[in-house]
Amino acid sequence: MIPIHELARQTGITVRTLRYYDQIGLVEPGGKTEGGHRLYGEQEIKRLQQVQFLKSVGFRLQEIATILSDAKWDWTRGLKKQMAYIREEQKKLSMMENAVRGLMHSETIEGGVKLSTIEQLIQLSGQSAEQKRRYRSHIFDETELELWERLPNVSSDDPDSLEWIALIGQLNRLQAQDVPPADARVQRILRRMDEKAQETFGDAPEFLDKLWAARMSPDESQRLQLYPLDPPLLAFVETAYAVYEQERQQRGE
Amino acid sequence: MIPIHELARQTGITVRTLRYYDQIGLVEPGGKTEGGHRLYGEQEIKRLQQVQFLKSVGFRLQEIATILSDAKWDWTRGLKKQMAYIREEQKKLSMMENAVRGLMHSETIEGGVKLSTIEQLIQLSGQSAEQKRRYRSHIFDETELELWERLPNVSSDDPDSLEWIALIGQLNRLQAQDVPPADARVQRILRRMDEKAQETFGDAPEFLDKLWAARMSPDESQRLQLYPLDPPLLAFVETAYAVYEQERQQRGE
DNA sequence: TATACAAGATGACGCTACGTCAGTTTCAAG
DNA sequence: CTTGAAACTGACGTAGCGTCATCTTGTATA
Numbered sequence: 001m002i003p004i005h006e007l008a009r010q011t012g013i014t015v016r017t018l019r020y021y022d023q024i025g026l027v028e029p030g031g032k033t034e035g036g037h038r039l040y041g042e043q044e045i046k047r048l049q050q051v052q053f054l055k056s057v058g059f060r061l062q063e064i065a066t067i068l069s070d071a072k073w074d075w076t077r078g079l080k081k082q083m084a085y086i087r088e089e090q091k092k093l094s095m096m097e098n099a100v101r102g103l104m105h106s107e108t109i110e111g112g113v114k115l116s117t118i119e120q121l122i123q124l125s126g127q128s129a130e131q132k133r134r135y136r137s138h139i140f141d142e143t144e145l146e147l148w149e150r151l152p153n154v155s156s157d158d159p160d161s162l163e164w165i166a167l168i169g170q171l172n173r174l175q176a177q178d179v180p181p182a183d184a185r186v187q188r189i190l191r192r193m194d195e196k197a198q199e200t201f202g203d204a205p206e207f208l209d210k211l212w213a214a215r216m217s218p219d220e221s222q223r224l225q226l227y228p229l230d231p232p233l234l235a236f237v238e239t240a241y242a243v244y245e246q247e248r249q250q251r252g253e
Numbered sequence: 254m255i256p257i258h259e260l261a262r263q264t265g266i267t268v269r270t271l272r273y274y275d276q277i278g279l280v281e282p283g284g285k286t287e288g289g290h291r292l293y294g295e296q297e298i299k300r301l302q303q304v305q306f307l308k309s310v311g312f313r314l315q316e317i318a319t320i321l322s323d324a325k326w327d328w329t330r331g332l333k334k335q336m337a338y339i340r341e342e343q344k345k346l347s348m349m350e351n352a353v354r355g356l357m358h359s360e361t362i363e364g365g366v367k368l369s370t371i372e373q374l375i376q377l378s379g380q381s382a383e384q385k386r387r388y389r390s391h392i393f394d395e396t397e398l399e400l401w402e403r404l405p406n407v408s409s410d411d412p413d414s415l416e417w418i419a420l421i422g423q424l425n426r427l428q429a430q431d432v433p434p435a436d437a438r439v440q441r442i443l444r445r446m447d448e449k450a451q452e453t454f455g456d457a458p459e460f461l462d463k464l465w466a467a468r469m470s471p472d473e474s475q476r477l478q479l480y481p482l483d484p485p486l487l488a489f490v491e492t493a494y495a496v497y498e499q500e501r502q503q504r505g506e
Numbered sequence: 507t508a509t510a511c512a513a514g515a516t517g518a519c520g521c522t523a524c525g526t527c528a529g530t531t532t533c534a535a536g
Numbered sequence: 537c538t539t540g541a542a543a544c545t546g547a548c549g550t551a552g553c554g555t556c557a558t559c560t561t562g563t564a565t566a
Contacts, residue, residue, distance in 0.1 A: 003533090005542065015543085020524060035532040037543055050368065053375050057356065058349040061523070068368070075366040079357050086350050093346065096311040097339050103310065104332050113328040115303065115321070122306045256562095258513065272515085273553060288561045290514055314552075 001039040098155040105154040108169040181240035190244045254292040351408040358407040361422040373481045434493035443497045
């Protein structure tokens with residue numbers, strides 16, 4: 001029989017916790033000294049380990065007490081329930097993860113997070129999936145909807161989306177620094193974006209035109225759940241793109 | 254300006270929560286009636302939505318209050334911290350998931366969960382990864398350690414592991430029903446296991462022999478972190494396997 | 507205008523699994 | 537017998553509300 005401090009040392013559980021487990025009757029000491037100090041034996045250590053294991057599975061102390069005392073505990077049901085709970089929590093966490101990534105990316109794009117950004121992100125995640133889908137299929141046809149699926153997204157973290165976000169972020173910075181749209185740095189970014197668009201969507205000029213038209217209208221962008229870009233940035237990109245097109249044609253492409 | 258009940262209806266937040274937010278100064282009503290009833294306006298609704306969004310990201314109410322009041326809030330740091338937190342929680346959950354799956358599978362194998370099973374699972378997950386590795390490399394050579402990696406595991410849920418678990422569960426049931434080891438059902442299961450072993454490990458009779466020897470010794474199994482099987486079941490399998498081998502040789506294979 | 511009834515207000519306790527004092531008692535060694 | 541460490545009990549705090557209980561206000565109807 002060992003005193004409480006020794007048990008705490010052996011198991012890594014704090015003394016307070018052990019006293020608490022005694023208090024709620026989960027793990028009671030095997031005996032006491034005359035003065036009322038708790039003493040634990042082999043049996044209690046085993047029980048403690050069982051408790052620790054079941055806790056690591058995510059059961060609550062009340063449930064653990066039931067499991068350990070009730071020989072007729074329905075493991076099948078209990079484990080299924082526990083698994084369902086775990087799955088739910090995982091879903092919540094991955095939604096959180098997406099939201100945080102959205103904020104991080106909007107930080108990259110705009111060089112900071114403003115409260116207005118949050119409002120826009122609220123809009124972005126506010127509509128129901130059904131609503132979104134219907135509005136999209138109202139604008140795009142079958143083939144185009146497949147292309148739509150390939151669009152980069154602020155909430156994702158694949159390398160493609162990341163590069164888009166980084167490119168837009170760079171454009172935004174250049175525009176804020178009053179670099180002219182015809183500047184070589186800007187033009188190189190546009191060429192890269194053009195290349196990526198080709199890679200991603202293949203040769204689908206009509207789709208890209210529709211997409212661009214939607215991008216230029218804040219309302220339309222919002223309804224389509226496109227990440228909202230500032231109008232000055234959009235204007236900047238439009239001018240730059242005109243220059244890009246013009247130069248391409250001059251080179252006879 | 255709308256009363257609290259109306260706001261609750263519009264936002265889906267409970268009246269109690271709204272009062273709590275007022276209490277902690279997170280979202281205060283825009284005004285009050287003579288009698289002291291809370292009244293909310295457009296501004297408060299916006300603020301509430303921001304709060305809801307940040308809550309969905311996983312921030313705590315205190316942090317949200319800071320974020321919304323402090324214009325100099327360090328988003329970069331805050332978001333990184335939040336992401337780190339999310340990742341930690343995800344890790345915890347996936348460990349829980351593994352543990353629950355381990356219990357579920359042991360239920361399949363043994364037809365139920367006993368407290369002694371838990372003790373064994375504690376042993377299984379108790380040792381440090383380093384300890385395990387060293388002991389394994391003490392027994393197996395380089396090539397064999399690669400084969401070891403392909404072993405099915407009670408905590409995984411790939412189709413292969415699942416079938417192994419199911420097969421062992423069936424053997425256990427047959428043995429409990431006193432079906433003789435030479436019974437066709439038992440032999441078919443052994444043939445299937447043999448096929449799977451061939452598929453998984455290729456032609457490595459020495460490795461399989463070592464593995465089987467370890468399986469037959471409870472101590473060795475435990476040290477190698479193999480899922481513990483009851484001695485009667487092991488004996489049953491050994492007898493059945495002898496029959497299987499004999500028949501195979503009689504067929505001249 | 508009196509009344510009834512819904513809606514609102516405040517206050518307090520409950521929940522989880524302990525951490526963290528504070529104040530008192532017991533244990534083991536010298 | 538003293539002393540210092542260890543143990544004891546009890547109480548409050550935590551996050552984000554849910555859930556009473558009790559009292560007051562707002563509003564529609566008779």
